[in-house]
Amino acid sequence: MRSASRKTRSRSATVPTPSPGSSWSATHLGALWGTERQGACVINGVEWLAHKGSVGKIGETAKLRIIGKDGNDVAPGQTGEIYFLPNDGAGSTCHYLGAEPKRRPDGWESLGDIGRLDAEGYLSLGDRFADMILRGGANIYPAEVEAAASEHPDVRSTVVVGLPDHEFGQRVHAIIELNGGGRASRRRRHGRISRRPAQPLQAP
Numbered sequence: 006m007r008s009a010s011r012k013t014r015s016r017s018a019t020v021p022t023p024s025p026g027s028s029w030s031a032t033h034l035g036a037l038w039g040t041e042r043q044g045a046c047v048i049n050g051v052e053w054l055a056h057k058g059s060v061g062k063i064g065e066t067a068k069l070r071i072i073g074k075d076g077n078d079v080a081p082g083q084t085g086e087i088y089f090l091p092n093d094g095a096g097s098t099c100h101y102l103g104a105e106p107k108r109r110p111d112g113w114e115s116l117g118d119i120g121r122l123d124a125e126g127y128l129s130l131g132d133r134f135a136d137m138i139l140r141g142g143a144n145i146y147p148a149e150v151e152a153a154a155s156e157h158p159d160v161r162s163t164v165v166v167g168l169p170d171h172e173f174g175q176r177v178h179a180i181i182e183l184n185g186g187g188r189a190s191r192r193r194r195h196g197r198i199s200r201r202p203a204q205p206l207q208a209p
Contacts (some may be wrong), residue, residue, distance in 0.1 A: 009113060011085060011159070014172065021111060022106065022194060028078070029110060030177070041145055042115075043067060043070055043089035043090075043091060043114055044063055044064065044066065044067030044068070044089035044090075045062055045063075045064045045066065045067070046060045046061035046062055046064065046069075046128050047062065048060060048061030048062070048127070048146075048200070049063045052127070056123065056125070056127040056129075059123070059127040059128060059129050060128050060129070060130060061128065062125075062127055062130070062156060062180045063128070065088050065092075066091060066092055066209075067092060068089070068090045068092070068129065069087065069089055069090075069122075070085070070087075070088045070162075071083070071084075071085040071087060071088075071114060071120060071122055072085050072086050072088055072113075072115075072186075073085040077109060078208075079121075081122055081123055081124045082121060082122075083121060084119060084120070084121045084125070084131055085119070085120075085121070086115050086117065086118070086126065086134065087118045087119070087120045087130075088109070088113040088114060088115045089113065089114055089115070090112055090114070094112060095108060095112035095113070095114060095176050099193045115123065116133075117133045117134045117135055118130060118131075118133055118135065119131035119132050119133060119137075119146060129186050131146050131148055131149070132146035132147055132148040132149070136148075136164075138165075138167035138175050138177055139167075139174055139175055140167070140171040140173045140174060140175045140176060140177065141172075143175065145167075145177060146164075147164075147167075147177075149164035150179065151163050151165050151179075152163045154179055154181060158184075159183050159184055160181055160182070160183060160184070161183060161184045162181075162182045163179055163180065163181045163182070164179070164180045165177060165179045166178050166180070167179075167182045
């Protein structure tokens, strides 16, 4: 039976994928992502089908940049830290109490979120610098490993953290909840992650 709902809005980090057989209409799916009212990205269903996983383009109230470790803007498709600048200037949308904002001399602010822009300006979120795992000199973002593990049909949910490692400094540790009746072996889960186009050091 078709749902009477005509619009669906998500305020989560990424837009959830409709389940098979869902009656959602792509033209009625929307998303909004923003922090501290610094800026917001919006995407509709038609756009999301062409840019799956994206939270959309920056809205009209602010500007957005992706800045690398060297302090310069990264190329489309490259990962960096997300910075916003409201149209009315830094500090025009919020004021911190008991903490200082992460603000560049030119006024651009960040809360430590990682992301990338595609060639058309659609933003995809990664993780946060504070959650990054440093293993053998490689930067590993738990969200990427969690996404890989979650593709396994027997995995219901997963959380990835970094644990101390004498050889590499940190190691990737995954806490996995299986679906009811799921009997995925460690070898099958490990193979699922290791076959993805990612750093081998990311496999838990």
